[in-house]
Amino acid sequence: MTILQLLADPQQRFGHQWSADPVAFGVCMTMIAEEIAVAQPTASRHLDILRQAGFITVQKHQKWSYCRRDELAIKDYLTWLGKELAPKNTTIKQ
Template sequence: MKPIDIFKALSNETRLQILEWLKEPEKHFSSQEMRDFQEAGVCVTQFHEKLNVTQSTASQHLSILYRAGLVTTARHGKWTYYKRNEDAFNQLKEIIEHEI
């Protein structure tokens, strides 16, 4: 986990919104969608609909968050599901407190 990659990922309002939704997904996605989340996470399709962007754009944002280590993925068939990587946020907190 490189701090510069994390800060670049966090420098976009849409990606910050995605991370906020993933912090408490039950508040931001319907109960039908949440049934899927309980098992695997939130599907990219749910993000593209909620963000009102193309699936490709939503996937790009999620890919940047993934490469920065801020989200984890689980693949089920042709679908990819995303969750926040809370360990990464704890590490980021340590970096900010002790290195910056």
């Protein structure tokens, strides 16, 4: 959740990224690891889980990997989750 929140506004958190525009290209995995204060392999594993779930995309460029939120996938998930958690029309016996 923290990573997705950080990536919601990449310019604010990662505007100092010199290797690529964090909004257009994504945020370098190394910078994400530094921001959440974990080792690079730990951050990579968490980011891979988010990628597999479809919440982020990862673009590789030279020796770096850049991450961006997939806003459509997140929106679709939130819509589905809202429907699943909504009260069902069931009668409760007393």
